[in-house]
Amino acid sequence: MATQFEDSYHRKFYYLRLSITDVCNFRCTYCLPDGYKPTHKNSGFLSVDELRRVVSAFAHCGTSKVRITGGEPTLRKDFTDILSMIAEQDGIEKIAMTTNGYRLEKNAQAWRDAGLTNINVSVDSLDPRMFHQITGENKFDLVMRGIDAAFDAGFEQVKVNAVLLKDLNSGELPAFLNWIKDKPIQLRFIELMQTGEMDSLFERHHVSGVSIRNHLIANGWLMKVRGKSDGPAEVFCHPDYKGEIGLIMPYKKDFCDSCNRLRVSALGKLHMCLFGDYGVDLRDLLQDDAQEDALVARIQGQLADKKQSHFLDQGHTGMTPHLASIGG
Template sequence: MAVQFQDSFDRKFYYLRLSITDVCNFRCTYCLPDGYRPSQKNSSFLSLDELRRVVAAFADCGTSKVRITGGEPSLRKDFTDIISMIAEQDGIKKVAMTTNGYRLAKNAQEWRDAGLTNINVSIDSLDPRMFHQITGENKFHQVMKGLDAAFDAGFEQVKVNAVLLKDLNSGELPAFLRWIKDKPIQLRFIELMQTGDMNSLFERHHQSGISIRNHLIANGWIMKVREQSDGPAEVYCHPDYVGEIGLIMPYKKDFCHSCNRLRVSAVGKLHMCLFGDYGVELRDLLQDNTQEPELIARIQGQLANKKQSHFLDQGHTGMTPHLASIGG
């Protein structure tokens, strides 16, 4: 194995978030309220071979988990092939995806058979009308069928992402808790994050996750210990619940202290942070297998520039126009 990817703050990177498209067919208020509009002019998405070279380089430098993101990753026709390719890489132990769930009912078993180990499904409300209002799509029941299909396919736990939105879904905590009481779901409440296109929405609907955390602790929930390749969620469990609660609170002090993930966009740019100021071009080093040493050297060299924090709490939103642009 080559040298482990590590930055100047001694953070090691076991987790790659790999975007394969920025296209999405939902119109979520906090991401693409006006629908998808191409953000990369005259640039195609990474091919299967280019994606393979990205994953191989990361795997050779200690990455054990790859999350496939978008946009909506399942919109790619070769999505199942991408899963298989990643699962076949030596050193990769977890192959995850984040999805809006619209193709899950049809394809959960196929993806599981291809090597997918973990699924995150976005479900921002358990009220079909509110789900429609937030996502712009009347597909609540279709997504819920997809969740059932995931369990039928053999996924032991499914993570469900819900973006906290004040005055929209912020009163649904009791309903969500009832829902996961007997279901092996890790429900992850994600604080709304300010991006370049969403300043006014952020001001209207941002709600801190601290109040939820305080409620959980007061009611007997206990925080679990993080594993090496886990994402940024604080995960809580309760002896009376089959399900778990995860809180992603990017405005919390020291949120970035445990950062263990890097991002590669669908057009081949390395991003140190979701809220970074620039992307580093990798695509010129993804054209044949002999380029891996140079590719690794470029990535490792850029890690010296990774900042200690995203500085969101100081109003810095970086270059990210919306979450779909580099995979959320």
């Protein structure tokens, strides 16, 4: 194995978030309220071979988990081929995806057979009308059937992401808790994050995850120990519940201390942080296998400049226009 990717704050990077498209077919209020609009004119998204070279370089430097993101990653016709390719890489132990669930019902078994180990499905409301209002799509029943299909395909746990929005879904905590009482779902409440295009929405709808955290602790929920390749969620379990609760609170002071993930966009740019000020082009080094040493060196060189924090709590939002642009 090549040298483990590590930054100047001695954080090691076991986790790659790999975007394969920025196209999405939903119109979520907090991400793409006006729908997807192409913002680039180039040779297209990374090919399967280019993606393989990215994953291989990261795997050789200690990365054990790859999360496939978008946009909506399953809109790629070669999505199953991408899963199979990643599963063939030595050292990759977890292959996760984040999806809106649109194609999950029909494909859960095929994706599991191809090597997918973990699924996150975005479900921002358990009320079909509110789900439609937030996502712009009347697909609640389809997504719910997709989650059932994932369990039928053999996934032991499904993670469900819900972005908290004041005056929209923020009153649904009791309904969500009731939903996971007898289901092995890790329900992840994600605090709304301010991006470049969402200032007014953030001001109207931001709600802190701390209030939910306090409610959980007061009602007997206990925090679990975090694994080395886990994401940033604080995960809580309860003896009376099959499900778990995860809280992602990016405005918490020490949120970045345990950062263990890097991002590569669908156009081949390395991003140190979701809220960074720039991306570093890797694509010129993804054209043949012989360039892997140079690719590793470029990534490691950039890690020297990775900042200690995203500084969201100080009002810094970086260059990210919306979460779909580099995979959330």
